[in-house]
Amino acid sequence: MSAAIEGAAGTEIWTEFCDRLARAAATMTLPGAPTAPMDQAEGARYLSRVLRLGLEIYLEGGDPDFPSFIRPSHETAKLGGDNPDNLYLSATIAGDRTYRLKGNVGTVRFLSIGSKANRYATDGTMASTGELGADGFGADSDGNFTIIASKERPLDGTAWLPLADDSNILQIRQTFLDRADEIPASFQIERISAGPASPAALTPDTIQTRLSSAADFVANSTRLFAGWAEKFMTRPNQMCDWGQDMFQKAGGDPAIFYIHGYWRLAPDEMLEITTDVPVCEHWNIQVNNWWMESLDYRFVPANINMGNAVPNADDTVTIQLSHDDPGQPNWLTTHGHGEGFLLLRWVRADSHPIPRISVIKRG
Numbered sequence: 001m002s003a004a005i006e007g008a009a010g011t012e013i014w015t016e017f018c019d020r021l022a023r024a025a026a027t028m029t030l031p032g033a034p035t036a037p038m039d040q041a042e043g044a045r046y047l048s049r050v051l052r053l054g055l056e057i058y059l060e061g062g063d064p065d066f067p068s069f070i071r072p073s074h075e076t077a078k079l080g081g082d083n084p085d086n087l088y089l090s091a092t093i094a095g096d097r098t099y100r101l102k103g104n105v106g107t108v109r110f111l112s113i114g115s116k117a118n119r120y121a122t123d124g125t126m127a128s129t130g131e132l133g134a135d136g137f138g139a140d141s142d143g144n145f146t147i148i149a150s151k152e153r154p155l156d157g158t159a160w161l162p163l164a165d166d167s168n169i170l171q172i173r174q175t176f177l178d179r180a181d182e183i184p185a186s187f188q189i190e191r192i193s194a195g196p197a198s199p200a201a202l203t204p205d206t207i208q209t210r211l212s213s214a215a216d217f218v219a220n221s222t223r224l225f226a227g228w229a230e231k232f233m234t235r236p237n238q239m240c241d242w243g244q245d246m247f248q249k250a251g252g253d254p255a256i257f258y259i260h261g262y263w264r265l266a267p268d269e270m271l272e273i274t275t276d277v278p279v280c281e282h283w284n285i286q287v288n289n290w291w292m293e294s295l296d297y298r299f300v301p302a303n304i305n306m307g308n309a310v311p312n313a314d315d316t317v318t319i320q321l322s323h324d325d326p327g328q329p330n331w332l333t334t335h336g337h338g339e340g341f342l343l344l345r346w347v348r349a350d351s352h353p354i355p356r357i358s359v360i361k362r363g
Contacts, residue, residue: 017208020212043291069189081286090170095166117164125250177308228292233262255348262340270359273342277306277317286304287334
């Protein structure tokens with residue numbers, strides 16, 4: 001093949017990718033999408049961030065024979081109400097292979113791994129095909145573990161993560177009370193079933209397919225969460241149990257109960273959120289912008305969890321969401337936004353209280 005033909009093929013691949021990616025712009029004009037200049041600019045940044053994630057997942061990490069863990073949501077690339085207390089990891093796999101995972105559980109508060117049928121690039125879903133909590137890792141006294149991920153349970157009693165025919169990704173959640181004081185879990189993964197000894201040489205078709213998947217991931221995943229936003233906006237300044245199926249279908253952990261809410265505040269208003277606190281392994285509450293990105297928790301008070309919340313005398317917790325610091329404990333900032341979303345998680349809880357919310361005028 002001549003250099004001229006190769007160049008033309010590359011141009012065509014790139015042009016098709018850009019054309020597919022351009023469809024994602026529709027997310028910014030869906031019903032309810034904010035029109036304020038700052039919100040729209042954040043929307044453009046949001047699409048660029050999700051593209052970064054899509055390229056990592058599908059282009060760079062898309063070989064199920066040679067999987068590696070990447071971070072599918074982090075401080076500067078966020079999706080779907082990312083948890084500020086979490087370190088997320090994911091790896092591309094295939095349901096007809098067998099994998100061995102080794103590592104150490106560290107000291108994190110909550111740790112789980114799930115196999116998923118990731119269809120974010122097609123219909124915006126990520127159904128669970130197998131789940132394993134840290135109590136099922138079979139860790140030794142030093143915290144070291146070995147897990148087999150496969151369709152068939154291992155005969156030797158090794159900890160097992162089930163796979164299904166349509167499993168194509170592993171998703172790890174590790175949740176911190178305080179990142180500064182805790183040791184994250186470590187993971188290594190290798191395919192141990194029959195397969196190639198080294199990755200096959202890339203082909204134009206492979207690159208085109210993976211780029212197309214990355215572009216479709218951006219368009220479909222952002223449309224999914226914009227649909228959630230439209231739903232939550234029907235009940236302003238409330239937090240609700242919207243039914244857990246929609247969150248599990250999008251990749252949520254079955255051990256977590258999710259309570260979402262939409263907030264809208266005038267400059268002289270604040271939101272007071274009071275909740276009972278059940279017996280649970282972990283809980284936290286966070287504030288998101290309209291695009292369901294957590295606010296920049298590296299620098300502003302964007303989330304509160306069971307490790308740093310100050311309780312009331314009756315063991316309830318009251319959180320204030322406002323534009324300026326009200327001088328009370330448990331403050332969440334709007335960080336210049338007039339609207340956005342709240343997300344509360346009860347993790348392995350014995351009940352799932354719904355917070356009580358009041359809008360308060362500030363003098």
